[in-house]
Amino acid sequence: MIRGLIRAIEGLSAWSGRIAMALSLLLVLITAFETGERYLLHRSSSAIQELTWHLYAAIFLLGFAQTLREDGHVRVDIFYARLPERGKAAVNILSMVFLLIPFCVMMIGFSWEWVVKAFLMAEKSPDPGGLPAIWVLKGLLPVGFGLLLLQGLVELVKNSRLLFGRRV
DSSP, X not given: OHHHHHHHHHXXXXXXXXXXXXXXXXXXXXXXHHHHHHHHSSOOOHHHHHHHHHHHHHHHHHHHHHHHHTTOSOOOHHHXXXXXXXXXXXXXXXXXXXXXXXXXXXXXHHHHHHHHHHHHTTOOOSSTTOOSOHHHHHHHXXXXXXXXXXXXXXXXXXXXXXXXXXXX
């Protein structure tokens, strides 16, 4: 049952990572369009400029979990790289328990009220011509950190099993 749950969460992380990749391509295309519009046509759009910022944020929020799944997050490898597999598992467990999981829970808790408030007031950009639904981006905060939390729990289980000599 645990293996099935791990596969399901890792599948969810991979799915959110694929969405982040697609949004990256979209961001490149929109940025190229915005640049052409600004320098060739001498005009720009607040909505398109805001959209690039929002896509950039969405890419990170939706890509966090997949990056953790692929062990791609930045760490101080000067010590970690020299550790045996069980030592790495111990470091990973400590970092999940004392850093990642509490941070994700805190971010979900703090952002949730902010998202609900933005949704209820139908928050939109303060700029004339800006985006009409800012609450959508804010809604990605608890989603992104929720996905990261789930993947962190998977990594905690996998590293615990590795530390104690069990197959994952």
